[in-house]
Amino acid sequence: MKVPGLRRNAGFTIIELLIAVGLFLILANKVTVVMNAAARFTEDESATVVLEDQAHRVLDRIAAAVMGTNGETLVPDAEAPAHSSQLLFQVLLGIEEGEAVWSDPEQIALSESLRKVLWRQNPDTPEETRVVWSNLVRPYLEGEVPNGVDDNGNNLVDENGLTFVIDRNRVTIQISLTQQQSDGRTLIRTLATTATCRNIVTQGGP
Numbered sequence: 764m765k766v767p768g769l770r771r772n773a774g775f776t777i778i779e780l781l782i783a784v785g786l787f788l789i790l791a792n793k794v795t796v797v798m799n800a801a802a803r804f805t806e807d808e809s810a811t812v813v814l815e816d817q818a819h820r821v822l823d824r825i826a827a828a829v830m831g832t833n834g835e836t837l838v839p840d841a842e843a844p845a846h847s848s849q850l851l852f853q854v855l856l857g858i859e860e861g862e863a864v865w866s867d868p869e870q871i872a873l874s875e876s877l878r879k880v881l882w883r884q885n886p887d888t889p890e891e892t893r894v895v896w897s898n899l900v901r902p903y904l905e906g907e908v909p910n911g912v913d914d915n916g917n918n919l920v921d922e923n924g925l926t927f928v929i930d931r932n933r934v935t936i937q938i939s940l941t942q943q944q945s946d947g948r949t950l951i952r953t954l955a956t957t958a959t960c961r962n963i964v965t966q967g968g969p
């Protein structure tokens with residue numbers, strides 16, 4: 764015996780199937796968007812930690828070097844707001860028989876490629892030794908482009924991604940590190956600190 768309406772309720776109609784497939788595709792698309800955003804966020808977080816960690820370590824090393832010098836050993840001997848991308852200095856190693864003992868000349872500078880921070884001892888001599896402290900430097904400080912104008916409003920014009928401002932025995936160090944993400948976006952982190960030359964030696968200095 765036939766029951767009225769039984770055939771119609773036994774399965775999905777084509778329209779119902781199309782609606783179900785459409786809803787599934789919309790849902791799948793939303794899930795994909797959310798997953799991509801989560802992956803991007805995770806990648807950004809990871810890269811940010813790397814950039815900030817490396818920037819802090821480089822700033823700490825430079826600040827420690829500056830504190831080991833006296834103002835007279837710092838080259839260039841520039842008055843603020845003059846700026847430079849290199850420091851040449853000697854570190855006070857100690858006092859021997861009343862005389863200050865200084866290290867061999869050391870240099871911290873941006874490389875010619877504008878991407879690396881290089882520490883060098885006895886630079887440009889056969890005895891030169893060098894260590895790369897960072898290879899993620901931005902060629903110009905965040906917000907700055909080489910156009911003869913102070914684009915980022917810090918009173919410095921066309922300053923590089925590693926910049927020193929020397930004001931007597933105080934050195935302000937600014938650094939911008941950058942890393943390109945897998946989707947082509949670029950992350951930038953900029954940090955700054957000021958260090959003071961603490962070894963004021965009036966006799967026996969270089």
Ligand SMILES: [Ca+2]
Pocket residue numbers: 907912913914915916917918919920921922
């Ligand atoms: Ca500037």
Ligand SMILES: [Ca+2]
Pocket residue numbers: 907908909910911912913914920921922
């Ligand atoms: Ca500029």
